[in-house]
Amino acid sequence: MSDIKTTDTMLEVRDIKRDYELPGGFMKPKKTLHAVKGVSFKLERGKTLAIVGESGCGKSTLARMITFIDEPTSGDLIIDGKKMDTRPGHLTSDMRQKVQIIFQNPYGSLNPRQKIGDVLGEPLAINTDLSAAERRNRATEMLIKVGLGPEHYNRYPHMFSGGQRQRIAIARALMMNPKLLVLDEPVSALDLSVQAQVLNLLADLQDEFNLTYVFISHDLSVVRYIADEVMVMYFGEAVEYGTRDEVFSNPKHEYTQTLFKATPKADVESIRARIAEKKAASAA
Ligand code: ADP
Ligand code: MG
Numbered sequence: 001m002s003d004i005k006t007t008d009t010m011l012e013v014r015d016i017k018r019d020y021e022l023p024g025g026f027m028k029p030k031k032t033l034h035a036v037k038g039v040s041f042k043l044e045r046g047k048t049l050a051i052v053g054e055s056g057c058g059k060s061t062l063a064r065m066i067t068f069i070d071e072p073t074s075g076d077l078i079i080d081g082k083k084m085d086t087r088p089g090h091l092t093s094d095m096r097q098k099v100q101i102i103f104q105n106p107y108g109s110l111n112p113r114q115k116i117g118d119v120l121g122e123p124l125a126i127n128t129d130l131s132a133a134e135r136r137n138r139a140t141e142m143l144i145k146v147g148l149g150p151e152h153y154n155r156y157p158h159m160f161s162g163g164q165r166q167r168i169a170i171a172r173a174l175m176m177n178p179k180l181l182v183l184d185e186p187v188s189a190l191d192l193s194v195q196a197q198v199l200n201l202l203a204d205l206q207d208e209f210n211l212t213y214v215f216i217s218h219d220l221s222v223v224r225y226i227a228d229e230v231m232v233m234y235f236g237e238a239v240e241y242g243t244r245d246e247v248f249s250n251p252k253h254e255y256t257q258t259l260f261k262a263t264p265k266a267d268v269e270s271i272r273a274r275i276a277e278k279k280a281a282s283a284a
Contacts (some may be wrong), residue, residue: 009081010045010212011066011180016075018061035061037236038075043229045179046206048213050227050244052220052259058236059216063184066214067101080179093127097176104185106169110157116143116168117153123175138175145208146171147201163194167201174205182214187222199226200282220260224248232256 015038024030036058043049051059064070066077068084068091077084080098085091103109110119120139124130130138140150146167157165166186173181183202187195199222206213217223223230223244230247232240232255239253251257 008045009042011043012078014040014076017073019073039238045212046210047228048226049229050223051216051231053233057233063182067099067182099180100173100178102183102186104188106165115154142171162190166198180212184216
């Protein structure tokens with residue numbers, strides 16, 4: 001291997017901001033809330049950036065901007081080398097497909113009347129001219145990739161557990177071969193043992209498809225497990241940004257120091273042990 005460093009940036013965010021206009025009331029003027037106040041970072045292909053911070057600090061707002069759900073007030077978004085035109089109606093469907101989002105609660109984003117096979121086949125039906133049989137094959141393959149099986153094809157969302165539903169949401173997100181996944185608290189609603197399984201799945205899929213992840217979490221033990229890089233947000237700003245080891249071993253900002261003190265080390269050790277156990281069990 002040569003030691004010339006090549007960079008392959010998947011996502012670059014430059015000084016991105018998002019304001020919300022809050023309605024005024026009787027004798028009260030309108031107010032502007034600065035939800036994200038100029039955040040910048042670069043993320044290499046195949047890597048995971050974890051974004052941490054307390055509720056309300058702007059993580060989901062940032063996630064929505066990166067995935068084109070919410071338009072930035074200002075700043076640039078460069079995805080796979082292309083500067084995005086984020087104005088409504090200016091994004092090509094090709095660009096939209098490159099970036100997918102996974103939410104905390106997959107149930108909310110699954111149509112209760114739609115069979116799982118159809119949930120997975122839908123993006124193909126909309127965006128490709130594959131035959132029904134080919135769509136069915138692709139959906140079945142993807143069910144298997146996320147640890148479900150062909151027997152699940154004709155079932156409805158309510159027939160699955162929380163962890164299985166999150167697997168379905170992941171499978172649907174992957175149907176159009178995206179390059180970047182934004183995961184907004186994807187395991188926060190799951191039991192601890194199920195969290196570890198879904199995290200392992202995400203790690204395997206990242207390797208298999210060379211996916212880039214922006215992984216939002218308030219759980220430092222999860223972040224320690226999955227992140228290559230970590231950004232800590234505080235009131236709309238990035239107060240810390242570096243490699244996982246830098247941020248964990250030498251947090252610079254007072255907020256990060258307090259945040260890290262509040263998480264017992266035992267949590268980190270126990271989740272690591274659990275994940276190692278699962279890996280050993282599934283390899284056996
Ligand atoms: P987090 O995901 O870190 O909990 P959010 O991005 O959801 O934070 O919220 C950041 C701030 O922006 C909060 O003060 C929140 O109340 C506000 N906010 C988020 N979405 C909206 C919206 N659609 N309209 C007005 N304010 C919003
Ligand atoms: Mg949020």
